Structures are given as structure tokens and as C-alpha cells.
Amino acid sequence: MAERDEIRPGVQDSLRRVTELLHKHELVEGLVHRQQGPRQELVESLVHKLHLVELQKLLDRQHPADVAYILESLPLEQRLIVWELVRAEREGEILLEVSDAVRESLIAHMDEQELVAATERLDTDEIADLAPDLPSEVIQDVFKSLSPEEREQLRAALSYPEGTVGALMDFDMISIRDDVTVEVVLRYLRRLEEMPDHTDQLFVVGHAGELKGLLPVNRLLVTSPETAVATVMQPEFVKLHPHEKAQDAASAFERYDLVSAAVVDGGGKLVGRVTVNAVMDYIREETDSDMLTAGGLTEDEDLFASVWRSVRNRWAWLAVNLVTAFIASRVIGLFEESIAKLVALAALMPIVAGISGNSGNQTITMIVRALALGQITGDSARKLFAKEIGVSALNGLIWGGVVGLFAFLIYHNWQLGAVMTGAMVLSLMLAAVMGVTVPLAMQKLGRDPALGSSVLITAITDSGGFFIFLGLATVFLV
């Protein structure tokens, strides 16, 4: 697609220009509403049209990904004005590019016919990507319009769950037989009008469709024409399976610097390919959703979502934190008598809990990353455990000493300072033990250690920190 459109990095300039034109358009709209004379109306409606025509021209020149960016950056009302101006034949590829939340907002304003028209032009793997957001009648209509082979592909693509190689796969590959010469291949290629995007290699298959090797396009160019494909192809290569985790495919692309990779079924038959652009999009979406999860958002939120939608997107995390805060509050409640006797405890207790939480999160960040990279074996787990305990004990002495001194300077009570220091050491060690144990345990239980580990560790260090500090204080001071 890229070749057809003007490509320029200045998409932010385009966004600025779009906003300008929309403003002018809105100003004129306002005038039209105020001045109702028929003559005036005509003039204004002409000017008004002029802006939209210019806007449409601007949009036509943009790459689909850039139109998607502009749509995402506009509040809903303006977004829909722009969407109206997008030509029908480009709607499908733009819907593929926008974020899930924005796609929903656009699809909600399209009728069935428009949706079918937009979807029909796409490749089957792309239709499968849109499918979860489309009404089922639209899918059925699109399905009817496909050739039997394409229907088979769409059925296959729809059968792979998100997060698998199958969901990243496309069918846009060139396969050749191993018993021909390079010259035959070159002649075959010359008959094609253009080759699919990201064709860095051809797939060499045997009689039964089994994948025998890869023929890099670049090797094709430097090989003399009479050579047999079988002698020049690469017989060793990365094979992906449709049910494999997409994450594994992404690591393979990163490690081996691939542009495309073959997907084969259990019997070694070529079923599709994965390209680096699909992998990049996958990585971007993954890190994006990791970041949102870490920030406490359930899913991708439209920047201009309604207040009510946002509240719904954010409630789950707040509810979880409310529960952990209630628990911490009850832990403090246990020691109300001690606090009443020595009110300084109330002012000092958040320090212990806060620093332990931070230290625990440092540990958990290390461990979760190492787990994600598969770097932790039974042997190294023990070493890591010992290391984290060591780090937290040392940190406890250093920072515990500082906070102890702080407590002494403010309250002129050296026993209070000593209790602070002791509480810090114990509490940081608790954080270290939990920081290693929690993600390892979640991994063992088959859960993703990246999800919720941080909440859990903060809950533990909060309640634990309060308990240790107030408990020590009750024993030694009150």
C-alpha cells in the first residue's frame, strides 16, 4: 500500500492543518445557524464546502496509518466529521490501523452496507483482525463474497485465539517447487504484477505441500539462472506453528533479525507466513497494554472517551486497592491504643510502609523481567533469593539508619529511632522475600507474573510494614 500514498514524516503538521480546517468549518456552521437569509446561506454553504473539500484532499494524500493517527487525536465529534470525508475504498485499511477503542467509536457510526464495503477489500487475515468488532451480519455478508479458498483462509484465521502465531499470520506468500531452476522462478516472478509486501524469501515446497526450505530473494539475484532451486535454498530455518505463542515468534524475529518466517502445521505443511510488520505491531500493542495495566487501566482507553466509560475502565483497579487499603487500615486499627499513647507512631508509620513497597517493587521488576525472558532456572532462583535478601538487609541498615536518625531528631527519643531502624530492616527483608516469592509462585500456578504482582506486593508491604513497625513499637516503647 505504502507506494500509492504520499509519505512524509510531518504527520503532526497534517494534524494541525486538519484541526485548523475543522475550526473554520465549525465557525461557518455557527454563522449559517445565526444568519438565516437564503442568499447568505448559499454563500456560507459554499465556503463551508470549500473547507471540507480541502480537508478531503489533505486526507486523500495521507498514508492510512497517518489518517488513523489523526482520527485518534481528535475528539469524537470532529473525528466523525473527518471519518465522513474518508473515501469508502480506504475505510477498511484505516480501521485496521486505529486503536481498538477508536475503531469501536467509528464502527458504531457506520451502517451494515458501509461496513461490508469497507471489509470486502481487505485480505482474509485482515478481515479476521477486524472480525471481533464487526456485527455478525456483516461477517456473514463478507463471507459470502469470498472465493472458496479465501473462505477457508478466513475460517482458519478466525480459529486462532489472540496471542498466537496464527493470529499474526497472513497468506500472502509466494511458494515455489524445489525441482525447478532459478531461471524458471525468475520467469514466474516476472509474470506477477507485483510481489506481496515483505517478500524477502520464497517458500520452497515439495509435492505434498511440505515446506522444504527457503529461497531468499537476495540470493535469487546473485545466483546464476541455471542453478537448481534445491541446491541454492536454505534447508535450515525458523519454523513457526500456528498454535505457538505470538511472544515466541516475536523473540525469534528479534533474535534472528527476520523479515518473514514460515508457519507450518504439525505435518510440516506450509500454512502461512508471519512478517516483521505484524510482529512490530504485536510488540507495540503488548508493551502498550503492559504500560496501561501497570498504570491501573483495564484496557486501551480512547483519549476522548466519555466520563462514564472512563470510570468503568478504571474501577476494577481502584476496587482492588480499596480492599487492600481497608486491610491495612484494620492492621493499624489493631494498634490504636499504642498510637493513642505515642502519637508520633502515626506520623512515622507511612515511611516504613512506603519504602518497603518501593524496594519490593524493585525486586519484583527484576524477577518478572527475568521470568519473561525465561532466565530463571531452579539453580539461579536460589542465588537470586540470596542476593535479594542481601540487598534488602544492606538497604535496611542504610535507609533504616537514616529514618532512625530522622525519628530521633524530630522526637528526641532514641528508642523510637531504634525501633524505626529495626522495623525498616525487617520490613525491607519481607519485601525482598515476597518480591521473589510472589512472581515465582504465580508462574508455578500458571498465571502471568506481570499481572497483579505489583498490587499484591504493595498490599503485603503496606500491611506488613504497619504491622512490623507498630508491633515493635508496642513491645518496646509503649
Place this chain on the structure above:
Amino acid sequence: MAERDEIRPGVQDSLRRVTELLHKHELVEGLVHRQQGPRQELVESLVHKLHLVELQKLLDRQHPADVAYILESLPLEQRLIVWELVRAEREGEILLEVSDAVRESLIAHMDEQELVAATERLDTDEIADLAPDLPSEVIQDVFKSLSPEEREQLRAALSYPEGTVGALMDFDMISIRDDVTVEVVLRYLRRLEEMPDHTDQLFVVGHAGELKGLLPVNRLLVTSPETAVATVMQPEFVKLHPHEKAQDAASAFERYDLVSAAVVDGGGKLVGRVTVNAVMDYIREETDSDMLTAGGLTEDEDLFASVWRSVRNRWAWLAVNLVTAFIASRVIGLFEESIAKLVALAALMPIVAGISGNSGNQTITMIVRALALGQITGDSARKLFAKEIGVSALNGLIWGGVVGLFAFLIYHNWQLGAVMTGAMVLSLMLAAVMGVTVPLAMQKLGRDPALGSSVLITAITDSGGFFIFLGLATVFLV
């Protein structure tokens, strides 16, 4: 490189096998130390060698990226045993693949000669990537071994700071003249033994070296040989500049699905190219370091770093949090009298501060992401502000109601419940205002809003939450 090595996704199996062999090796070492008889010694030393030989064979078969992975996953002592077994000619490419922290640990155990030998075999852009970690004598020796053209390239590559397009760039491109035919190009290519990795397009340059267009390799294959390059090349394309931000290059690759892109200087002269694998590595490193920063680690930490190194890597964050915790503690200190009179306040105050912190972080996550994508214009900033205030007011009423009820149920004091609810509403609105203002202000001041925004907001919501709750309680309850 990829073609030379056996590629298999089962790198974790290899890691397991390496650990096994290392264990056997260590067991034998242990035996040798205990049993000193000369006969016994000979036998054991043979067995011992056998394991290392097998280990070396295993390593030889691995892709450099996989050897890097294995090195990263091993504790220092075992890592160095494995590193000893890596063949000298592969050391350079493996050093390129390992993480910064692990690279340091390996380089620290190599002498100057080894380092020069490892570095000399690399491309100039790769030497530039290693340069920051190499002793200056090594760089000088390597420099002397280069051709004048390569020296120029290395000098250029070293001159671009990290995070720029220049730092991602390589010089491994094929450029052709625009006044020849496709046939001439094909003949020229056939004379090359192999084409550089990721050559999806040739760069068409004019007499003065100015870049005139791109000729996709795939187009070359489907075009008849007598066509002139000038008529078949793409005259519109993405141009990167060496001083541009690497982030912008990454967005261009993601949006336009590129495999390679031209880098041109101010005069439009071709100076290098960026490939998708360099971009993927950059994206991985960026998200990795974002994740580490979010977790409170200053930089990439070797999983098996010493306790002392880890303490140093983590101290900055803990120190910052200590300061904010001290401030919060002093805010509570202001209200010690009120707490002494109504000790329930001590148990309830962390709830207000905690929930506000979470809500503020949700807001900031949204805003930082929108800023990173460049989606916030003056107009939309106002809309976002209004939306976040709305969300927090609604959340304040909902969750404030819940915590108010909680307070009432536990302490049977409806005024206390009402103060809790009021404090939650105010405190969540403070979090929303700060969640929008802090990142926007940091952006205005030319700082990265992703760095430190979260610490700042938590500091504000902690102290602010305590102040609002205890302040309201002092006015209305005590």
C-alpha cells in the same frame, strides 16, 4: 550471519543442556580436588575435558543471539566458563547481542588483544555500538586496522549521540545510478557474492551522490530488463536524517511497515540506512528501560550482579521516596493533636492517600501516553482536563461513599464517615488536576514526562491526601 548457524526456537533447551554440562564439569572439578592420585586425576581430567568439548560443540551450533541469551542467564562464574569456550571469531557479534550490564562483566575479563581481535571483525556501525564499553587503547588499535573509508564511517557513527537516527544507522547498502537499465543492475548484483542483510531496496543516487529514489528489490524482479531505473524507481519515500530522534524513525517504521529506510544529510546526500532489526532492538531497549525506570531501577541490572552493585543501582529511587515520605510524615505531624484526640484518623488516613495515588497514576498514564504519541493539542488539553475532573469527581462520590460507609460501620460515627467521603472527593480531584498538569508542565519545560511524573504525583497525593483528610477532620470533628 543467520544462514551460517543452526536456528531453532528451542534456546531454552540449550540453556538447560548448558547448565547440565556445567554441573557435570563442576562435579568433576570437585572430585579432582579431593582425589589427588595421578591415575585418577588423568581419568577425571579427560572426563572433564569431554564435558567442555561437548559444551563448546553445543555453543558453536548456536546463533550469536542465543549464546548471548545463555550468557545472560548464567551466574557470573559459570558465565565466564562458557565465555572462555566461545570461539574468538564469534566474540564480537555476541558482545553486540548481550545486555549492557552483562557486556561489562564479559569485557572486564578480556585482555586488550582479545578485545581488539573481537572488535576488528565487526562492521563500523557495530564497532561504534561497542565503543562506549571498550578501553580507549582498544578503540585506537581497531581504528588503525581500518581502511580510510571505514575510519570515516566509524568517526561519523561515533559522532551521533545515543537516541538519534545516526546511532541506529549502518552503511551496508547498495546504491545504484539512475541512468542505467534494470539489466545493468541485475548484472551488477549477480557479481556480488551476497547482498547485505535486509536489502529490500536499492538506493538510486545521482552524480553528486544525492538520493533520487528507491528501487525495491521485489520490483526489480517483476520488471523487464530493458526498463530504465529512473522510470521504475520510487521517487517519493521516507527520508531520515542522522540527527533526528530515533523515536521518530521507529514510528515511521511502524506506520509505513518499512524494512529499511534511507538516511540523508542536509544536502539530500545518502549517508546510510536504517534497517528494521536495528529499530526493533531500539524499541525493545526503550520499553525495557521504561519498565525498569517504572520499577525504580536506574539502569539495566545484571540478574546476577553483586549485592553492592545492586544497592548502588537502586539507591536513587529509594532516596527520592525517602524524601517524599519524610514530607508526608511531617504533614501528619502537623495534626498530631487531632490524631491524639481521635485515633481512628490514623487508621483511616492511608486509605485516602492510597486511592488518590492510584487514581492520579491512572490519569498520568493516559496523559503520558498521549503526549508520547503527540496527540495533545491546546484544544484537546482543555477537553482532557474537563474529562479527568469529571472522572475523578464521579469516582470520588462512588468510592468516597464506600469508604465513608466503611468508616461509619467500624467507628459508628457518621460525621467521621462524611468527612472521609468529602476528603476522598477533594483528594481524587487534586489527583486528577495534578495528573494532567504535571506531565504537561514537564513537557513544556522540555523534560521527558514519562520520567518521574509518577513519583511526583504519588508524593503530591500522599501529602495532599493526608492534609485534606486530617484538615477536614480537625475542622469538623475535633
